[in-house]
Amino acid sequence: MAQYTPMIQQYLQVKAEAQDAFLFFRLGDFYEMFFDDAINAARELEITLTARNGGTDDKIPMCGVPYHSAENYIQRLIEKGYKVAICEQMEDPTVTKGMVRREIVRVVTPGTVMEGKTLGDKSNNYMVCLTGNQNTLALAACDLSTGELYVTSVPYSKEWLKDEIGIYEPSELVGDGALLELVESESSPIGRPVVYTAWTKSKEDLVRQQFGESVWARLEPERQACVARLFSYLSETQKRSLGQLTQITTYEPDHYMILDPFTRRNLELVETVRERSKKGSLLWLLDRTETSMGARMMRRWVDKPLLQKGKINERLEAVDTLYNQFILREDLRAELKDIYDLERLVGRIAFGNANGRDLNALKSSLDKIPSLRHHCAASSSATLQHIAEMMDDCADLRDEIGQAIVDEPPVSVKDGGLIREGYHARLDELREASVNGKQWIAELEAREREATGIRSLKIGYNKVFGYYIEITKSNLASLPEGRYERKQTLANAERYITPELKEKETLILEAQDKMVDIEYSLFAELRDRLNQEIARLQKLAEQVAEIDVYQSFAVISAERNFVRPVLTDGYNLVVEQGRHPVVEAVMRDGAFIANHTAMTEEEARILLITGPNMAGKSTYMRQVALISILAQIGCFVPAGQAEVPIMDRIFTRIGAADDLIGGQSTFMVEMADIQVMTEKATPRSLIIIDELGRGTSTSEGMAIAQSVIEYVHDVIGCKALVSTHFHELAHLEESLDKLANYSMAVQESGDKVNFLRKLIAGAASSSYGIYCARLAGLPDSIIERANGLLHGFEQAASQVAVGSEFTSENKPPTRQQSEDQHQSEPQAASRLESSVTRENPLILERNTSEFVAVTETATGVEHVSSQGKTTEFVNGSSAKPSTGNRSSQGQQEVVQLSIFDDEKPATVQPTKTVMVEDKPARELIRHMRDIDVMNMTPLQAMQILNELKLKAQQLS
Numbered sequence: 001m002a003q004y005t006p007m008i009q010q011y012l013q014v015k016a017e018a019q020d021a022f023l024f025f026r027l028g029d030f031y032e033m034f035f036d037d038a039i040n041a042a043r044e045l046e047i048t049l050t051a052r053n054g055g056t057d058d059k060i061p062m063c064g065v066p067y068h069s070a071e072n073y074i075q076r077l078i079e080k081g082y083k084v085a086i087c088e089q090m091e092d093p094t095v096t097k098g099m100v101r102r103e104i105v106r107v108v109t110p111g112t113v114m115e116g117k118t119l120g121d122k123s124n125n126y127m128v129c130l131t132g133n134q135n136t137l138a139l140a141a142c143d144l145s146t147g148e149l150y151v152t153s154v155p156y157s158k159e160w161l162k163d164e165i166g167i168y169e170p171s172e173l174v175g176d177g178a179l180l181e182l183v184e185s186e187s188s189p190i191g192r193p194v195v196y197t198a199w200t201k202s203k204e205d206l207v208r209q210q211f212g213e214s215v216w217a218r219l220e221p222e223r224q225a226c227v228a229r230l231f232s233y234l235s236e237t238q239k240r241s242l243g244q245l246t247q248i249t250t251y252e253p254d255h256y257m258i259l260d261p262f263t264r265r266n267l268e269l270v271e272t273v274r275e276r277s278k279k280g281s282l283l284w285l286l287d288r289t290e291t292s293m294g295a296r297m298m299r300r301w302v303d304k305p306l307l308q309k310g311k312i313n314e315r316l317e318a319v320d321t322l323y324n325q326f327i328l329r330e331d332l333r334a335e336l337k338d339i340y341d342l343e344r345l346v347g348r349i350a351f352g353n354a355n356g357r358d359l360n361a362l363k364s365s366l367d368k369i370p371s372l373r374h375h376c377a378a379s380s381s382a383t384l385q386h387i388a389e390m391m392d393d394c395a396d397l398r399d400e401i402g403q404a405i406v407d408e409p410p411v412s413v414k415d416g417g418l419i420r421e422g423y424h425a426r427l428d429e430l431r432e433a434s435v436n437g438k439q440w441i442a443e444l445e446a447r448e449r450e451a452t453g454i455r456s457l458k459i460g461y462n463k464v465f466g467y468y469i470e471i472t473k474s475n476l477a478s479l480p481e482g483r484y485e486r487k488q489t490l491a492n493a494e495r496y497i498t499p500e501l502k503e504k505e506t507l508i509l510e511a512q513d514k515m516v517d518i519e520y521s522l523f524a525e526l527r528d529r530l531n532q533e534i535a536r537l538q539k540l541a542e543q544v545a546e547i548d549v550y551q552s553f554a555v556i557s558a559e560r561n562f563v564r565p566v567l568t569d570g571y572n573l574v575v576e577q578g579r580h581p582v583v584e585a586v587m588r589d590g591a592f593i594a595n596h597t598a599m600t601e602e603e604a605r606i607l608l609i610t611g612p613n614m615a616g617k618s619t620y621m622r623q624v625a626l627i628s629i630l631a632q633i634g635c636f637v638p639a640g641q642a643e644v645p646i647m648d649r650i651f652t653r654i655g656a657a658d659d660l661i662g663g664q665s666t667f668m669v670e671m672a673d674i675q676v677m678t679e680k681a682t683p684r685s686l687i688i689i690d691e692l693g694r695g696t697s698t699s700e701g702m703a704i705a706q707s708v709i710e711y712v713h714d715v716i717g718c719k720a721l722v723s724t725h726f727h728e729l730a731h732l733e734e735s736l737d738k739l740a741n742y743s744m745a746v747q748e749s750g751d752k753v754n755f756l757r758k759l760i761a762g763a764a765s766s767s768y769g770i771y772c773a774r775l776a777g778l779p780d781s782i783i784e785r786a787n788g789l790l791h792g793f794e795q796a797a798s799q800v801a802v803g804s805e806f807t808s809e810n811k812p813p814t815r816q817q818s819e820d821q822h823q824s825e826p827q828a829a830s831r832l833e834s835s836v837t838r839e840n841p842l843i844l845e846r847n848t849s850e851f852v853a854v855t856e857t858a859t860g861v862e863h864v865s866s867q868g869k870t871t872e873f874v875n876g877s878s879a880k881p882s883t884g885n886r887s888s889q890g891q892q893e894v895v896q897l898s899i900f901d902d903e904k905p906a907t908v909q910p911t912k913t914v915m916v917e918d919k920p921a922r923e924l925i926r927h928m929r930d931i932d933v934m935n936m937t938p939l940q941a942m943q944i945l946n947e948l949k950l951k952a953q954q955l956s
């Protein structure tokens with residue numbers, strides 16, 4: 001090192017303290033970078049790389065940025081996932097002999113930025129600290145910009161770690177190297193860069209000092225260790241007090257619904273799967289908050305749905321009141337609209353970079369609090385009243401700011417002009433002196449013009465010469481010799497001074513200097529004083545945020561016709577007219593088809609949904625999950641009526657292309673997720689599996705799908721929605737008594753398929769894959785060939801079936817069939833009988849070429865014709881069964897076949913409607929007329945209708 005110049009030596013010493021950061025080394029008006037830092041920064045920031053002599057033979061690479069625009073460069077490096085250490089001159093170079101002392105004053109890291117656009121207005125910027133061992137894990141998450149600090153711990157679980165990190169989406173992780181490696185290896189390469197720093201040092205004392213001994217003592221040892229580790233990192237990088245961290249919020253993970261990162265992504269809770277944008281997510285739909293802290297709180301709520309019914313109901317109660325009281329809602333919104341980001345303002349106060357404008361923003365926000373509180377207190381909501389009672393409106397702080405700071409202060413706090421008149425006696429005196437001085441100068445100007453007769457004589461000021469009298473060259477002749485002392489000659493004017501003028505100047509400038517000093521110290525005093533009250537302001541910010549979230553829930557609920565869900569202690573989930581909130585919102589009004597859901601202990605808690613691609617299966621399954629989540633975050637739900645149990649966890653396994661980006665095979669990922677699911681799901685969980693087993697060969701896929709479904713049914717016993725392309729799995733309904741087949745109705749007309757988006761009971765019998773391929777625009781030759789192949793496969797399958805050891809349809813045996821083949825038929829029949837009611841009708845068949853989808857409601861039969869029409873038949877339970885009831889609709893003949901069986905112990909109302917357009921189909925009607933429906937069991941009816949289907953195929 002000896003060979004380097006003293007400056008480079010100093011640089012290298014400082015750089016040794018910040019190996020993992022770009023070192024911005026202050027030299028005069030620039031921050032310079034040297035060596036590799038310079039090369040890398042020049043590349044990342046696209047600035048010119050130069051070189052300088054550093055005492056050695058080789059020149060040293062160097063680049064630099066002006067100090068006044070450094071902020072922007074620092075921000076760019078942070079956004080790219082780097083750290084920046086800022087090294088300042090600690091002494092005044094004009095009065096220092098030799099090298100000025102330089103020190104790192106702060107290391108800016110992605111998790112500790114305090115300003116700039118890296119901090120999204122409405123989102124948090126967390127840094128997370130992980131500590132632990134094979135038995136326990138602890139996690140502390142901190143947002144320095146808002147002053148939030150959370151800590152929790154759990155028995156060691158890799159899955160939990162992934163889930164929890166997924167919620168905070170930290171920009172920076174510190175802590176145990178091994179844990180960080182684990183997180184890094186599992187994290188998706190997409191998204192913003194994350195900085196990992198293995199950190200072993202710990203600062204227990206600091207935490208105890210900051211939060212007090214009693215808070216410290218209440219923390220479990222593993223949480224203490226985690227917070228102490230985080231604080232050590234923060235204090236070493238920030239090198240200042242962290243006054244904005246006023247409380248440690250501890251939480252138990254099992255107090256919230258668990259949503260793994262995959263599920264959160266699939267359900268598009270906070271961002272969409274494809275664009276990873278907030279727009280199009282559930283949060284985007286719900287977020288009608290007026291304040292940034294409200295928006296952040298809403299995100300936290302969406303991330304962590306509650307499990308305690310009481311707490312959820314408290315939230316729902318507030319939303320209910322605001323839902324029903326438009327004026328109150330609007331009043332609150334009007335107040336909230338003018339409240340600034342209190343959390344970030346407070347963060348800036350603590351950090352020491354708040355200016356006069358920030359304090360005024362704080363004051364004008366505080367101005368809104370009394371009436372916000374009043375509206376809440378006067379509302380009929382107990383939850384809002386409670387918030388009002390607990391609210392400290394911080395009027396004293398508001399008044400202090402109001403008395404001190406002028407209405408429109410400048411950005412800088414060091415140039416004066418920000419303290420109000422009457423706030424400080426000495427400042428007022430100085431101001432008066434300065435004003436008087438200036439007035440004296442104005443009078444002098446008038447007097448001298450008069451005395452000299454030079455009308456253009458003026459008194460000016462500049463920083464170098466101070467005040468001067470200026471006379472243009474053309475008037476010099478009129479100036480009496482020796483009247484003033486010459487100071488400066490310009491091209492067309494002379495500048496003069498007088499002893500009197502200089503005397504006044506000294507007075508004025510002294511007063512101004514003093515004023516600026518006094519103003520700054522008064523400002524700093526006020527900022528420090530506010531700093532002492534940060535905890536109060538943070539509490540208030542939280543209350544404001546909460547009110548904001550309630551009004552936002554109420555606004556969206558009212559606008560989109562949501563209803564208040566009823567939370568039950570039981571397990572049944574019953575939703576009438578449920579909708580997918582986001583899909584519905586982006587469609588034109590009324591285009592979304594609502595669907596019922598009944599997942600009950602008495603009937604079926606597993607719905608096996610078949611139906612072609614594009615039919616709406618995924619949308620339906622997601623909608624059920626979203627309704628549960630909405631209910632548990634305390635929002636109304638998109639339904640006509642909803643009774644929901646508390647879910648402890650939602651698993652989704654939805655075949656997604658983006659796993660491929662992660663480098664893992666979809667099938668392996670699916671199996672790994674299913675493994676986690678089998679381990680963690682409880683009867684209180686909801687499992688959603690889309691296209692189970694599709695990543696492997698058909699027979700293996702089907703085998704795995706069946707055994708997984710059986711496991712969920714028999715061992716886990718939770719609610720599940722499973723969609724599959726394997727229609728063959730429909731037979732499971734016969735062996736699993738809590739499983740029911742459903743399908744998404746489609747309507748075929750000619751060679752077209754119309755998606756009705758209606759969930760109907762019973763399995764679909766075709767997946768229309770080739771049809772979808774055609775919709776997607778595949779060449780005709782491929783489509784024709786596929787049709788030909790399909791035909792061949794089907795024929796081959798039916799031949800193999802003859803004489804096979806399986807059933808006549810060559811499907812794998814059900815579990816019960818394997819155990820006891822004889823039992824399956826009667827069981828299936830009784831299951832069918834008990835599950836079909838008037839409210840929950842059975843659609844027997846849906847697959848002839850002119851087929852029409854039918855659902856039955858309490859008031860009659862809804863059927864959808866090939867023309868897309870819906871007709872209602874009032875169809876009371878005593879109505880006579882009708883067979884081949886013909887009517888005429890234009891050129892079409894409509895034949896409706898209804899099979900009723902009111903006399904039987906279980907009411908069964910299968911219904912079949914057939915649209916008849918051509919001659920062969922008329923043959924079918926003739927056939928149908930021969931059926932004696934009066935004496936049929938449901939199973940017989942099903943068989944008959946299957947025969948009808950065959951007949952129809954033969955005829956067409």
Ligand SMILES: Nc1ncnc2c1ncn2[C@@H]1O[C@H](COP(=O)(O)OP(=O)(O)OP(=O)(O)O)[C@@H](O)[C@H]1O
Pocket residue numbers: 583591592593594611612613614615616617618619620744757
């Ligand atoms: N209930 C509904 N009402 C109106 N439109 C719907 C409804 N459900 C789904 N859709 C529309 O249908 C499209 C396809 O839905 P979805 O992706 O759920 O089908 P899918 O059966 O899961 O298909 P795939 O098997 O190909 O994933 C959606 O993009 C949506 O626009």
